[in-house]
Amino acid sequence: MSNDIFDALLREKISVFKSAFSTLATEVFFNPEAGRLRHSGEYGMYRENIVKDFLRFLIPGSLDLSTGFLITSMNDVSTQCDVVVFDPRMTPLFQEGDRHRFYPVETVFCVAEVKSTLSRAEFGKSLNKLARTKALSERISHPRVLYKQSHTGFDPLHDPHDLIPTILICQKLDFKLEGLALFIDELYEPDVEQRHKHNMVLSIEDGLLAYIDQAGRDSAYPEVAGQRQLVRFQWPDTNPFSHFKSFAASMLILTVNKTLLYPELSFYMGTVEGGKKQDQVRLMEP
Template sequence: MANYIYDNLLIEKIDIFSNSFKNTSREIFYDDKLNRIYHNGEYGVYRESLVVDFLKFFIPSNLEISTGFIITSLNDVSTQCDIVIFDPNITPLYQGYGKQRFFPIESICAIGEVKSKLSKSDFKLAINKLAKNKSLSERLSDNPSVIKGRNNNGFNRDQIYDLVPSFLICQKLDFDFKKLPHEIDDLYDSDSDSDSDSDSDIDYRYRHNIILSIEDGIFSYNALGGKLVPYPHIRGNKNKSRFVMPDDNKYVHFRYFTSYMYTLVSSKTLFYPDPCEYMGEIGGGIKIDQN
């Protein structure tokens, strides 16, 4: 059973987003004489704005979307994230004079990357970058206070809702994506479960939650029972990869994406980003006490 109002609005939004991402953006920024995209920076910003507008249709309205860097109280800083979904009610405005925005890891609900056509090598770079940024989920001070979550016992690295969800949106996978479920293990850097101490190792739980290719389909995971799920692991079990391509239902991958993005950001545990943990040592000074 479905609500025809919501479904028709969703289809309209998908059509506008898909056409704008694939066609309008190229028509605006493509130089026929030079046979290439000009103003690549503005081209990327335009596509990111299309993604933001699309996301706003189905994620909770109490969340906001921006771009910027993740920081932690343990002095980590991520590479720039194209999309940061966060709770503005608990997120301080850490911003430099150049308007670069820095987000404390505790109040982030999801991070995403926006790409055009991806070769296999570019795809590998994108998912590993996303995974390394997601790994900052664990870089919390001891016993952070839970603001919203399923338990009040602090951070649990094996709890799927405590890790920051990650997603990738691209126009097209410019390689044989039908082999992707079988090749994905080789595209990620080595799993740290292998007892390696390499900084490049990517633990399985840091892998993407959802990859949406507008032209090709959606890439996520197959849980026990055969259901597509947006989590690489559940209760310590590694879920196998699954790619779903559109058929007669040309919107199937978008429907999965909108449903699971709502689930991911709504279920994310939020912690208190204690400013005292982010600033330098609070001590010293000349104190004068009341008699």
């Protein structure tokens, strides 16, 4: 069973997203006389905003999206993230003078990389960048859980909901895709842990790269409770919306189930030693 209204709305959102990302962005920023893009930086930002508009339809309304860097209280900082999904209610505004934003890993719900056409080498580079970003999920010295689906403590080694989901969205994978599910692991650097690998790769033209669990059901987690999930590559056949719909369903699951932690500012700031203090003295009764 399905709901005709929602299905129609979703298909409309997908169609608008595909058109804006694939055609409109290039038409706006391509200079036919020079045979190249004008303002490539603005072109990238335009596409990132198109992705944000699409993702807003798929994630809880309590979350927000922006661009910036992830930081930890253990003095780590990520490379720049094209899209950061975060909880605005619990995220302090860490911002530089030039308006670069920094997000504590505790309140980040997803990170996305946005690309155009990727060669095999470029694809591998993007996957490894996302894996390094996801690894920062574990760089929390004193985790304090505010919300979690299960009643267990913070355990990113075994619970994938404690890790920041990472996704890659691109126009096309420009290499031979036959056997992609078989050689995808070869694109990762040897020290990348299985649990830190991508959650989903959405190629607009090619399909969706995600996983299946032990029972053969669709999954968006590379590892669950220490069990490696198998890679699944799904591509459109008679239904051009099929891989987008699978992506949409998993996107909601990833963000709804993500563990929310408290970003303790005292662990982010430097030492408070060196100041002086004066306390009120309690008067003793006679």
